[in-house]
Amino acid sequence: MNCRVGLDWIGCVVQVVGALFFTIGFGTRYWATSDSSVNAGLFTTCDGSYCYDTHVFYHGKSEKGAIMGAAVLQIFTLCGLYLVLLLMLLYMCGLFNERSVSRGAAFTAFATALFGFISVIMFGSAMTSLQYSLNWSCAFVIIGLIVDIAAGICIYIGGQQWEEAQKVQRKRELFPPIKSSRLDPRLEQRIQAANQKGSNKILKAGIISQARGSAYIEQNETKVMCAVYGPREVTKKEEFSMKGQLTCEFKFATFSCRVRRQYQQDNEERDYSCQLQDALEPAVRMDKFPKAQVNVYVTVLQNDGSPLAASLTCASVALANAGIEMYDLVVGCSARITPSEVFIDPTESEDYKAENDNEAGNGSVTLGLMPSLNQVSAITSKGEVEFELLNKGTKQCVDVCQKLYPVLQQAVAKAVEDRLSSDHVT
Numbered sequence: 001m002n003c004r005v006g007l008d009w010i011g012c013v014v015q016v017v018g019a020l021f022f023t024i025g026f027g028t029r030y031w032a033t034s035d036s037s038v039n040a041g042l043f044t045t046c047d048g049s050y051c052y053d054t055h056v057f058y059h060g061k062s063e064k065g066a067i068m069g070a071a072v073l074q075i076f077t078l079c080g081l082y083l084v085l086l087l088m089l090l091y092m093c094g095l096f097n098e099r100s101v102s103r104g105a106a107f108t109a110f111a112t113a114l115f116g117f118i119s120v121i122m123f124g125s126a127m128t129s130l131q132y133s134l135n136w137s138c139a140f141v142i143i144g145l146i147v148d149i150a151a152g153i154c155i156y157i158g159g160q161q162w163e164e165a166q167k168v169q170r171k172r173e174l175f176p177p178i179k180s181s182r183l184d185p186r187l188e189q190r191i192q193a194a195n196q197k198g199s200n201k202i203l204k205a206g207i208i209s210q211a212r213g214s215a216y217i218e219q220n221e222t223k224v225m226c227a228v229y230g231p232r233e234v235t236k237k238e239e240f241s242m243k244g245q246l247t248c249e250f251k252f253a254t255f256s257c258r259v260r261r262q263y264q265q266d267n268e269e270r271d272y273s274c275q276l277q278d279a280l281e282p283a284v285r286m287d288k289f290p291k292a293q294v295n296v297y298v299t300v301l302q303n304d305g306s307p308l309a310a311s312l313t314c315a316s317v318a319l320a321n322a323g324i325e326m327y328d329l330v331v332g333c334s335a336r337i338t339p340s341e342v343f344i345d346p347t348e349s350e351d352y353k354a355e356n357d358n359e360a361g362n363g364s365v366t367l368g369l370m371p372s373l374n375q376v377s378a379i380t381s382k383g384e385v386e387f388e389l390l391n392k393g394t395k396q397c398v399d400v401c402q403k404l405y406p407v408l409q410q411a412v413a414k415a416v417e418d419r420l421s422s423d424h425v426t
Contacts, residue, residue: 011154022144032132063126073119080112102159109152205415213322221304231289244289279368279378305347309334328370331401335393369401
């Protein structure tokens with residue numbers, strides 16, 4: 001047996017107390033007392049030293065039917081009280097784990113109290129018409145019924161809490177809690193590299209002189225370069241629009257991956273291009289270049305995992321370097337989620353692969369965050385991940401983006417300083 005304690009256990013103890021009070025009142029003959037020292041009970045009535053069966057003592061009285069009816073209801077009430085106790089003992093000791101058992105015990109307690117109060121009212125009305133006053137046995141019964149109601153409430157709420165606890169336990173068995181996270185070590189290394197000797201070692205802007213704006217990023221062993229051109233006139237004949245256009249082209253260099261890539265875009269690269277555009281558009285002020293377009297070209301020089309997150313950060317810095325007005329910079333971050341760990345910016349070997357990681361609880365999430373606005377510009381996820389783990393991974397990505405935001409600001413500011421100094425020298 002798997003015994004447990006909780007609010008329903010407290011309800012069971014309270015039910016024992018209520019049943020004790022009720023039983024004492026039920027079994028004694030001091031329910032009502034008359035001025036002539038007659039003590040009336042449900043089943044026995046005593047007149048001085050002589051005792052009679054109650055139905056015999058009140059034979060011929062019009063109140064006899066109400067008194068006997070109250071006695072029958074009290075018998076049902078007593079049975080109900082002990083039935084509740086039996087159900088709760090079986091339920092709490094693990095013999096019946098169904099939630100319906102505790103719910104049935106609670107409603108039985110409520111119904112029992114209802115019948116008990118009806119019987120007390122019936123008996124009290126009959127005794128009052130006979131000029132009797134209610135005595136302490138009746139008070140004990142009323143106390144027992146009130147305690148029974150309190151026990152029913154505890155049993156119902158306790159059973160509900162136990163059911164919720166069981167749901168959480170089942171989730172933990174299916175998706176064990178995260179034991180460790182690779183968040184802090186990697187983040188600290190990246191920030192230290194960015195601030196080493198006052199120069200940003202992982203993110204640089206303005207590296208391509210022929211482009212309007214450019215940037216280069218190293219994230220772990222992933223290396224990405226981005227070039228921005230425009231705004232320039234839209235060549236296609238389209239209707240005039242007060243908003244400009246943003247185009248993104250994502251491409252893996254042929255030598256960037258373990259398997260040689262093709263020169264033309266494949267489906268994966270086209271998908272990354274669309275996701276990149278969706279993430280950057282909310283940050284760019286399109287109204288500042290109507291009937292014009294800005295072209296963003298992202299090239300992954302070396303892929304060791306998380307290429308989309310690195311490309312998003314790199315493209316955002318390149319747009320700022322190009323002088324394109326933006327609401328905020330976009331910081332990209334990705335997380336690999338497993339049933340036991342969360343990897344921030346996973347490597348190629350850690351990254352989610354649908355053909356290999358098809359078990360429940362495996363997946364990945366990539367998001368773009370505008371930190372100063374505290375808004376997510378885009379988010380995408382893969383795999384079959386339980387919501388709590390996905391939510392935790394997303395929050396960790398947001399924390400990483402907030403901490404990396406100064407690195408992006410430093411890269412943009414450094415590029416502006418270098419451009420101003422070169423113009424001054426010229």
